[in-house]
Amino acid sequence: MTPGETICINGVWEAGAAQGLPVIDPTTENTITLVASANEEQISRAVGAAAAAQPAWALIEPWRRADALRAAGACLRENLEELADLICLEVGKPIAKAREEVESAATSFEFVAQWDRRIEGEIVPADNLDETILLTRVPIGVVAAITAWNYPLDLFVRKVAPALITGNAVVVKPTEVAPLACIRASQLITATGCLPPGVLNLVTGGGAVGASLCADACVRMITMTGHRDTGKRIMAIAAKTLARVALELGGSAPAIVWKDADLDLAADAIAFASFENTGQVCTSSERILVHADIHDSFVERLVERANKLRVGDPRSDVDLGPVINRSQFDKVTTAIDLARSEGGSIRCGGYGPPSLPAQGYWVRPTVITDVTPDMTLFNQETFGPIAPVICIDSYEEAIRLANSTRYGLSAFLFSNDYRLIMRAQRDLACGELYINRTMGEALQGFHNGHQDSGIGGEDGKHGVLKYTQIRTIYHRYG
Known part of the structure; x- marks a missing residue:
C-alpha cells in the first residue's frame, strides 16, 4: 500500500477513483492532505467483497474471531503514538487525550472479544410431544459502518468490533472530516493478517459515498454516529431495502x-x-x-x-x-x-x-x-x-x-x-x-438515546446482540 491508497477492498488497498476531499488542520486552517473518494464501482466492489467473505467468517469458531479482535487491539497499542498523532492533527485533540482514545479503542477490541463464548440462545417449550424449539443468534450479514469525527478511532472500533465478533463482515465509511486515523488503523490491522480478506473493507468520501453505500441491497445493517438529520436520511434510504439501522445521534x-x-x-x-x-x-x-x-x-x-x-x-x-x-x-x-x-x-x-x-x-x-x-x-x-x-x-x-x-x-x-x-x-x-x-x-453498560437521539445503541450485551438476528428452529425428534 502507498500513502495515497485509502480504499480497502477484499484486503487490497487502492487509491480512490473520485475527487479528493481536504482534511483541514483545525489549529492552522491549513490543508493536511486530500483524501480521494471512492466511486460507485469501488463502493459496489467493497460491498461485494464483504458479502462474499461473510459466510465463511461466520463459520469460523467464535474464539478464533475473538483472537482476531485481540490481535487488532494489540496492533493499535503497538502503533499508539502514530495513531494519536493523527488524531491530534486532524481533530485538534490534545495529544494526551488522543493517546487515551487509542488506548480506549484497543480496550474496546479486547472487551468485545470476550463475547465469543457469551452469546446465548434460548430453548422454549414446544406444543408437541418429542419436539424442541430453539432460538439461536445468527449474523445479519454485511454491515455498513459510518463514523463521526469527534472520536474517530473509538467510534470506528465501537462499530467494527461487535459486528465482527458476531460473524458479520463490515464496510466502513470514516468521516470525511477526520478520516486519517481510521484509514491508518485499518491499514495496520489488515497488514497483520489477523482478518481474512473481505471481512473488513473501507471506502472514503463524503455524504454521497455514504448514501451509495447505504443504498446497496447487499447491506443488511447500517450503523452510524452523527447528526440527527443525517440519521433521518439514512433511515429513508434503508427503508428501500429494509436494512436494519442503528443510529447514535445528537443530544442536548x-x-x-x-x-x-x-x-x-x-x-x-x-x-x-x-x-x-x-x-x-x-x-x-x-x-x-x-x-x-x-x-x-x-x-x-x-x-x-x-x-x-x-x-x-x-x-x-x-x-x-x-x-x-x-x-x-x-x-x-x-x-x-x-x-x-x-x-x-x-x-x-x-x-x-x-x-x-x-x-x-x-x-x-x-x-x-x-x-x-x-x-x-x-x-x-x-x-x-x-x-x-x-x-x-x-x-x-x-x-x-x-x-x-x-x-x-x-x-x-x-x-x-x-x-x-x-x-x-x-x-x-x-x-x-x-x-x-x-x-x-x-463498556459493559449501554449507550443509547431516546427520541431524536437515535435508535439502537452501543456497548455491553445489547450493543453486541444488535448485530445478530434470531433464527427459530422447530426440532421434532420423535
Whole structure:
C-alpha cells in the first residue's frame, strides 16, 4: 500500500477513483492532505467483497474471531503514538487525550472479544410431544459502518468490533472530516493478517459515498454516529431495502444541580461534561439547571474551573484544542453572540484574539448565565465549549425544562436526596442518566438515546446482540 491508497477492498488497498476531499488542520486552517473518494464501482466492489467473505467468517469458531479482535487491539497499542498523532492533527485533540482514545479503542477490541463464548440462545417449550424449539443468534450479514469525527478511532472500533465478533463482515465509511486515523488503523490491522480478506473493507468520501453505500441491497445493517438529520436520511434510504439501522445521534443533555448537591463535586463534573473535547461530545451537558438557593455559589465554582482550563496547541500540554472546523466554529461563536444579544451574561470565555490565535478555530470555555427557556441557546445543540446556566425553583420546573427537547440521550443529576433521585430517574426522558458524577459510559453498560437521539445503541450485551438476528428452529425428534 502507498500513502495515497485509502480504499480497502477484499484486503487490497487502492487509491480512490473520485475527487479528493481536504482534511483541514483545525489549529492552522491549513490543508493536511486530500483524501480521494471512492466511486460507485469501488463502493459496489467493497460491498461485494464483504458479502462474499461473510459466510465463511461466520463459520469460523467464535474464539478464533475473538483472537482476531485481540490481535487488532494489540496492533493499535503497538502503533499508539502514530495513531494519536493523527488524531491530534486532524481533530485538534490534545495529544494526551488522543493517546487515551487509542488506548480506549484497543480496550474496546479486547472487551468485545470476550463475547465469543457469551452469546446465548434460548430453548422454549414446544406444543408437541418429542419436539424442541430453539432460538439461536445468527449474523445479519454485511454491515455498513459510518463514523463521526469527534472520536474517530473509538467510534470506528465501537462499530467494527461487535459486528465482527458476531460473524458479520463490515464496510466502513470514516468521516470525511477526520478520516486519517481510521484509514491508518485499518491499514495496520489488515497488514497483520489477523482478518481474512473481505471481512473488513473501507471506502472514503463524503455524504454521497455514504448514501451509495447505504443504498446497496447487499447491506443488511447500517450503523452510524452523527447528526440527527443525517440519521433521518439514512433511515429513508434503508427503508428501500429494509436494512436494519442503528443510529447514535445528537443530544442536548440537561444537568440538574439541586439545592442539597455537593457543589464542588457538581462543578468539577459539569466543567468536564461541558468542556471536555472542546464540548464536542454528544453527552455534553448543554443545559445546566441550578436551584435558585445555590445558583450563585455554583456559578462561581464553575467559572473558576472554566478559567483554569488551558486552551492552545494540542501538541503541547493543554486541556482543550480548537473546535473541529469552520462550520463548527461559526455555529459555536454565533451561539455565544446570539445568547448575549438575547439577554445572556457571558461570565467567562468567548473567542478570538488577543488571548487566542487569529488562525484556527479557537473558542475558550464559556459560561453563560441568565439563560431562559425561550432563548436560542437553550433550544439548540451547540456541540461546543459552552455551559448555559438556567435558574430553577422547583423539581417540577427542573423536570419540565430538562425534558423540553427533541433529544433524549443523556442527563445529569446532582443531589443527595434519595427520594428526589428516585423520582428523577423515573421522570427524566433520556437513555442514560449520570447521578453525582460526570459523563463517560462504561463498556459493559449501554449507550443509547431516546427520541431524536437515535435508535439502537452501543456497548455491553445489547450493543453486541444488535448485530445478530434470531433464527427459530422447530426440532421434532420423535
